[in-house]
Amino acid sequence: MDLLQVAHLKKYFATQKAVDDISFSISEGQIFGLLGPNGAGKTTLIRMITGIFYPDAGTITLEGHPFDPVNDIGKIGYMPEERGLYKKMKIGEQALYLAQLKGLKKRDAIESLKTWFSRLQMDSWWNKKVEDLSKGMQQKLQFVTTVLHQPRLIILDEPFSGLDPVNSNLIKDEIFNLARNGATIIFSTHRMEQVEEICDHIILVNKGQKILDGTVQGIKQDFKEHLYKISFAGTPPQTAAPELFTVKQASSDALVIQKHPEVSNNQVLAHFLNAGSAIESFNELLPSLNDIFIRQVEGTPLARQFQTLQD
Template identity: 70%
Template sequence: MHLLEARHLKKYYATQKAVDDISFAIEPGKIFGLLGPNGAGKTTLLRMITGIFFPDEGQILFEGKPFDPMKDIARIGYMPEERGLYKKMKIGEQALYLAQLRGLSKTEAMAGIKEWFVKLEMESWWNKKVEDLSKGMSQKLQFVTTVLHQPKLIILDEPFSGLDPVNSNVIKEEIHELARKGATIIFSTHRMEQVEEICDQIVLVNKGKKILDGTVKEVKQQYKQHLFRVGFEAMPALEQTPVFTVADTGRDHALTLKINEGYGPNAVLQTLIQQGAVIHSFNEVLPSLNDIFIQLVEGTPATRQFSKVIS
């Protein structure tokens, strides 16, 4: 059973279609990437999933039942892109207050806060005020308050904004650990490199419409351009062949080859060997999610670095 399912969601603002007939489903324990450029409709989708907005059309199911914001919101943790911390309040008191709002007892909240503060090296922050924190420090605090009540669904909107590389890695590890323990995570961003490192499944939206849906592996396979990176003992002098064209001359005794229609990797290897090449590596080159994103959103070639084929 899916933990969350969106069915034909629509949301309009005056004449603008912020969300236009979007459907997707998320399995329990998965990290789901909700991707798109600014203004694509991601935040509106998240606000419908959390009950802040109601869809104009469509339905949201939570654990197989129609989503009930009054009942189900207690099992959701939402970290919005716009931060919602009380600037004059001390950090420890604020974390305790927000945890109790989520239904934890004071004892449960204190135990959870101490555990997370130790994990994220925040022990010395207890009496600091939010207004005295850097953006990255505020981000860590907001993350803690989002996951403290152990929600089944965790929604993170641009969670790495303001974090340095070290703290970004710390939060990534914690996201993976939460998923391993059974939490389902929606990760909303326009940073494709983060998605490749974290997500199991992705949905790409643009101008309110869903334009891509699948696992990261499936999406990359769908948009591959039959490119292979070949490493040689010494750079060969290749003869022209109908089997492949050289897409990139490369360096360090390596070439990127594009396999021509009607041929496969075995034909490439056989041709190279017949031409006297000594091969020590042969790897498929798949487009990055960033390249695919640019192709679908802007209409430019998916594998831009290999878009000019050298004959």
């Protein structure tokens, strides 16, 4: 079952079509990547899903029912890109306050806060103030307050910014853990290597519109250029076979070739075997998400231009 369905969502501001007819759906337990360059409309899209903004048009369906911001708020955990905490408030009180605003009972909130604090090695923090914490520590606290009320849908906007590799891995493991326990996660970022590592499904948004939608592997297949890397035990053979492939790059012990789409791998391998070369490895070079991202976004103006819209 799809946990979240978004259909034809639109939000126009005075000078921009921030979100212009976007539809997608996320199935339960998925880690969903929401990608896009700066100003693509990701934050606006997320703000509509979290009930901060009302859409101008379109529908949001959560767990099969139309999304109702007042009652469904407890099912969603949102960690915005710009982190915010009250600087002068004690950490325990602050986390408790945010949990209670989400509808948790005080006793339950304290209990689950204690569990989370000890899991992330934050036990000694309770009576400290936020201004005493480093940026990375604040990030951890923010993460805890986001997931504390056991939301069905967790929305994380750039969750790793400012975290060192150790804490980054700690949070990453928690994200996998949450997904395994049935939570659905929307992960918004422009760090592509993390997306490849974490996400099952992604969409790419640019200028308010969805331009890509699919699984990470599927999208890579769609954008593949039939590039292969062949390494040899000795020097690569100098034989050319224009009817099968073209050589893109040659080094002392390897070739990068682009084969014609209709040619099979066996035909290529047969060519080299017939030439008597000792093949060590044969790999397909799939484009990285980073390449796909850049290719898709390139050519469009880097910053969004302001347009005049009629209200």
